[in-house]
Amino acid sequence: MTLRLGTRGSALAMAQSNTVAEAVRQRTGRPVELVEIVTPGDRSSAPIQRLGVGVFVSALRDALLANEIDFAVHSYKDLPTAPAKGLVVAAVPQREDPRDALVARAGMTLNELPEGARIGTGALRRIAQLNALGRRLRPEPVRGNVDSRLRKLAEGQFDAIVLARAGMARLGRAAEATEVLDPLLMLPAPAQGALAVECREDDVELRKLLSALDDEDTRAAITAERALLAELEAGCSAPIAALAEVAEGDEGPEIYLRGAVFSPDGGFALRLSRTGTLADAAEVGRALARDLREEGADNALGVQHDPHP
Numbered sequence: 152m153t154l155r156l157g158t159r160g161s162a163l164a165m166a167q168s169n170t171v172a173e174a175v176r177q178r179t180g181r182p183v184e185l186v187e188i189v190t191p192g193d194r195s196s197a198p199i200q201r202l203g204v205g206v207f208v209s210a211l212r213d214a215l216l217a218n219e220i221d222f223a224v225h226s227y228k229d230l231p232t233a234p235a236k237g238l239v240v241a242a243v244p245q246r247e248d249p250r251d252a253l254v255a256r257a258g259m260t261l262n263e264l265p266e267g268a269r270i271g272t273g274a275l276r277r278i279a280q281l282n283a284l285g286r287r288l289r290p291e292p293v294r295g296n297v298d299s300r301l302r303k304l305a306e307g308q309f310d311a312i313v314l315a316r317a318g319m320a321r322l323g324r325a326a327e328a329t330e331v332l333d334p335l336l337m338l339p340a341p342a343q344g345a346l347a348v349e350c351r352e353d354d355v356e357l358r359k360l361l362s363a364l365d366d367e368d369t370r371a372a373i374t375a376e377r378a379l380l381a382e383l384e385a386g387c388s389a390p391i392a393a394l395a396e397v398a399e400g401d402e403g404p405e406i407y408l409r410g411a412v413f414s415p416d417g418g419f420a421l422r423l424s425r426t427g428t429l430a431d432a433a434e435v436g437r438a439l440a441r442d443l444r445e446e447g448a449d450n451a452l453g454v455q456h457d458p459h460p
């Protein structure tokens with residue numbers, strides 16, 4: 152029987168869904184059809200921070216629970232940390248490049264941008280890290296999909312924009328980045344570059360099929376990054392960054408987790424790290440969150456800032 156994959160109609164969502172659909176066809180031999188779901192987030196042009204964290208997600212989840220579709224693909228970093236009742240992340244495919252990218256006019260790198268350069272980005276995490284550089288760059292809000300952000304740059308609305316390299320890559324536009332930002336300067340959002348393949352918890356047969364797409368290292372990395380985020384009780388737009396990498400340690404594979412918390416003006420920046428085994432990924436994330444808290448993370452997270460005053 153044909154599997155129904157629910158997807159938003161945006162170019163990025165379609166690219167992600169088509170990639171997963173193809174992988175499911177190849178690995179299971181089952182036909183997959185795409186079913187387009189329109190979410191309130193697609194109809195509105197209000198700032199994401201105002202629409203709320205789950206705006207792109209809940210319409211897909213409703214369709215899953217109503218049995219209108221069989222599975223859905225999300226950008227993992229857009230998923231709230233709270234688990235969805237009746238649903239399960241059945242697969243976490245191998246992650247794309249998790250780093251942020253700079254696209255600047257005249258091929259400039261971050262270091263070459265002049266004082267006062269206007270940088271289009273709405274994410275508090277990116278605004279804070281740009282401000283923390285102390286270069287007097289000027290972050291300015293920008294919304295819209297990857298294509299429209301690149302168009303606004305080309306039209307001269309900004310000197311540069313910062314966006315996830317993974318999103319550019321999925322649209323075949325990664326070559327337009329003028330610099331891939333080192334996580335030392337710009338630590339990405341928890342789960343950036345990863346996908347969550349979600350289905351109904353009780354759909355045992357499909358869960359088994361989808362598990363063929365699961366990548367163990369990616370799942371461990373995302374588990375650590377999101378445990379950190381959940382422990383700090385922050386949403387996807389909070390100025391919190393995390394990146395876990397898996398590498399061979401002395402006694403087998405190990406997880407290397409970096410986490411950071413910023414005040415939006417960049418005046419407070421706290422970066423810490425921890426390591427552990429893959430099996431302990433969630434505990435590594437929670438422990439690093441506690442470390443961040445002990446070192447004053449709440450100073451940055453306690454106050455609610457309006458990103459677009």
Ligand SMILES: NCc1[nH]cc(CCC(=O)O)c1CC(=O)O
Pocket residue numbers: 226227228229313314315317318342343344345346
């Ligand atoms: N914030 C929206 C969003 N959600 C997922 C991606 C890109 C793909 C990914 O990170 O997986 C983007 C665009 C961006 O941050 O530039």
